[in-house]
Amino acid sequence: MSTLEDRLRAIVGERGIVSDAAAREPHEVDWRGQYRGRAAVVVKPANTEEVAKVVSLLAAERIAIVPQGGNTSLCGASVPDDSGRQVVVNLSRMNRVRAVDTANNTMTVEAGCVLAALQKVADENDRLFPLSLGAEGSCEIGGNLSTNAGGTGVLRYGNTRELVLGLEVVLPDGRVWDGLRGLRKDNTGYDLKHLFVGAEGTLGIITAAVMKLFPKPRATATAIAAIEGPTAAVQLLSAMRGRCGDRITGFELLQRVCFDLVLKHIPGMRDPFLEPHPAYILVEISDSGTQAEARILLEEALGEAAEAGLIRDAVLASSDAQRLAFWGLRENISEAQKLDGVSIKHDVSVPISRVPEFFERTDRALAERFPDIRIVAFGHVGDGNIHYNCSKSERQAAAEFYKQAPDVNHLVYEVVTSLGGSISAEHGLGQLKREEIKRYKSELELDLMRSIKKTLDPGGIMNPGKVL
């Protein structure tokens, strides 16, 4: 009798099976190194038909499937458990751009396309694909869709969900749903694509998608504004949006501690100001006009904000190199925090209007109960999304710090929930928050989710142990 691996090899060929133990390892451990599993087989189909055949076979055998793209999940959503019985279906070989339609402002892409490659394809066609996030050099669009990835462009362009017009999905029974429509308007029944976006591979495997493209901005102006703190941040956002409209494409909050960490750990970084300030906003506007116009608009808007007492100081990037340096301060925070030691991370969101209250209440409660913890908060304040991370103090041992994690999480999530917020703004649930979410989501909502799961995947073979 042939083994499972042989039968899968018969579908995907030799190139479609990852046999070597060393080559398998990156498919079995998550990006943060927190979840280490063991797969029965790691299979890499080359096209939709192969995916469908693989899923049909595994469905018939009732073998669990873990869909995987670039495997950059921060919640352990894309790795197998340690049973050695789950099959990883990695989509990375499906990396063709099937079509670019500039008149329709769409591109039809396969799940395994790396995000940065798609940004480049759009650029080469004089268009913008606005999805942008830290992992863009290795994450894949199928994973972005399955986790409804956010990032820095959400304020203006929306989450991944808002960027997709159509999907191709291999269902848990192996049937292929061809929903690859490139339409802006289609009101012919239930919108099925939204079921699969953000489902973290628990309802099927996304194999291809029609993604929106946008006119490429001709001009960009970037500044860092020094501010008092979160209250000023929210007021500044409102003032800047009133003045610059939808030109605002970046609005990131950085607390002083983030600057300190980046300046300490990342070579070549420098503080754009002569003296320290409590917090900063990295603001960027993009426009179809000239560079000079964009710069003048940003200058004027910041000038008015200074007059209104919303900012303490501001520096405009005077060159592309300086713009990249400003973004470097923002994008190196995670890396600097990693170099600085262990941390407890929270990816939370609240209504933008409640951001100041979130900081006041959480900062105070943490300081009272966990005086040794340092708060390293930053994030997409324009979306109400805060990466409210906690680092240990120097006098604390890592193990002792980690022991506090459940209580720290609980404290943060209680405040978030009381403000109508979310305990996972953009990272998803995966394995990491699968249990935690039960405390914060209503039983009715969990019940609806379970019903949908059962309807689409009655055998429970799609990415079990994730989300639900």
Added chain:
Amino acid sequence: MSTLEDRLRAIVGERGIVSDAAAREPHEVDWRGQYRGRAAVVVKPANTEEVAKVVSLLAAERIAIVPQGGNTSLCGASVPDDSGRQVVVNLSRMNRVRAVDTANNTMTVEAGCVLAALQKVADENDRLFPLSLGAEGSCEIGGNLSTNAGGTGVLRYGNTRELVLGLEVVLPDGRVWDGLRGLRKDNTGYDLKHLFVGAEGTLGIITAAVMKLFPKPRATATAIAAIEGPTAAVQLLSAMRGRCGDRITGFELLQRVCFDLVLKHIPGMRDPFLEPHPAYILVEISDSGTQAEARILLEEALGEAAEAGLIRDAVLASSDAQRLAFWGLRENISEAQKLDGVSIKHDVSVPISRVPEFFERTDRALAERFPDIRIVAFGHVGDGNIHYNCSKSERQAAAEFYKQAPDVNHLVYEVVTSLGGSISAEHGLGQLKREEIKRYKSELELDLMRSIKKTLDPGGIMNPGKVL
């Protein structure tokens, strides 16, 4: 034993029951007068709790429910059948704006709020609520959500689906799902709200929603450009978007025949050009800058389009009155067509790049098979959405013309489908296209829709006979 009406009256009170036959009539017949039903009771609950109690009672009795808002559906989605056994649950009394949060750019509104009233609320709060369509003076936001309404603002702001952050829904068993979150980012499981948006009341009753608000544009510039036809329209759209970016908030195509009808039937309308042209584009840009800047930008963009041979002529609105007159030409087409006689309407969409091919193929095929038919096409070409209407010629009798409708529909829909398009871009399916859709949607997709319907509404009591 008390009657059903008595039992419902015990929940909603005297004011919540429409007893008078004359008062019931507008709830039993659709806006176009094509579907005339008879309800067992017309009930108007005043709040969510009453809706939940009404639904619980009707679910227990297995009585079918027809959710209804402003009852402006063009597809008969919001009227009862003629059995006299269905209960109309009209949401119009639930018309409170529960909250406006300007810092979060959201408003929380009840289903019965009239769309125009919500535009006004936004305006009074120095914000824009961009949903805009012909029926805005009487349609209600619950209906807009249930049909995923489109309209003229979709190019820039998206459909109703893209404008909603959270929902409150009474489920078919009477439970209330409180999903009224005002979050830009929330990745904690399946996105349930998208199930109910566009479901035309077949999965539950939307009772309230958190809707997005936007910065109010400070300047608007409007023009009518004379063009050769659809090919030029698509090229002009691409050129204008490249030049003006997202400032383009309106891009409507009108064929010459539309002008003729409006000028003939609507008093006070005039042709902005000295001589007739084959087709026109009504283009509008909105911006946060000054009026003068917006006007100059539009002038320059149209000047460049003229140089590139994309337009034959153009007239810019020089006053607000002239702007309204331009829009009057567009907005009175349906009314003028109605006054001119009977018509067969198609609300179709194709990828924007296929719009010219759609026109070429459909125009030619119709002219060959139905030489007496006059095509009156217009629409949101920026979304690939064409209202491809057919009027009868003067020598044809209405009955004879109508007899051709199924064959005309079939011809149009075949072309649409072969171009990857939709037979209902923004109006939904309702009763009108419930059978027709089976020809054009894959069995797999219909199967998925039926599974979801069965999961959420196992008794099949929510708006039966619509969509599925």
